[in-house]
Amino acid sequence: MKYFITPLLLIVLLLNSAFAPELPLKIALLKYNGGGDWYSNPTSLPNLIEFCNSELGTNIHTEPQTVEVGSQEIFNYPFLHMTGHGNVVFSDAEAENLRTYLISGGFLHIDDNYGMDKYVRPALAKVFPELELVELPFSHEVYHQKFDFDKGLPKVHEHDNKPPQGFGLTYEGRLICFYSYESDLGDGWEDQDVHNDPENIRLLALRMGSNLVSYVFGN
DSSP states (O other): OOOOOOHHHHHHHHHHHHHOTTOOBOEEEEEOBSSOOTTOOTTHHHHHHHHHHHHTOOOBOSSOEEEETTSGGGGGOSEEEEEESSOOBOOHHHHHHHHHHHHTTOEEEEEEOSSOHHHHHHHHHHHOTTOOOEEOOTTSGGGBSSSBOTTOSOOOSOSSSOOOEEEEEEETTEEEEEEEESSOHHHHHSOHHHHOOOHHHHHHHHHHHHHHHHHHHOO
16 A cells, blocks of 8 residues: 655554554545534435445455544544535634644545535635635546546536536645535435436446545555
8 A cells, every 4th residue: 555645644554553553544524614514414424434435455354444634633533525406604723733744744635515615715815825726627647546547536416517627626636625526426425215316327426436535544
């Protein structure tokens, strides 16, 4: 496995490997303030993990954790997932904590579950005022891991008749945050009976999600 890491996360990973080399990797759902439903799509991450372990050969703990954005616990997880429909608010301390985590080698995937866009952009601007969310070209590595997405993100749910877009924050040449907009990947990861999406759409969503995991953890 390879990681996009700097010394802070390296210490955590080395300690983990030294004392428990067979422990699985863990990913976490990010809990934030502001009133947005950060807890939506409860079956999405477990299904994505199951898919990645099966299709990529990863060793990710089957139960995702939940961590608060201001907690030091986020440094235990190289991959954080964030979703919701509404407001997102980061305090100064939370923004600084998330900034340190991402600079130190962490990765954040934000999935707009519809209605999140106007809130998450200023929240991210508070974390990285010097960076800009930029739409990634379809040639970017996240679209070409085990699965190729030559036209970018798959469209899972229709909301405002807009094309799906994948935006990124890049810090010193490393993609530290991927924001999936007008795609609704997390809905596609959920149990089939939640949204009754066609199996081919769910498969595309899971494949794209696994590309993000593969990009972070490597193979």
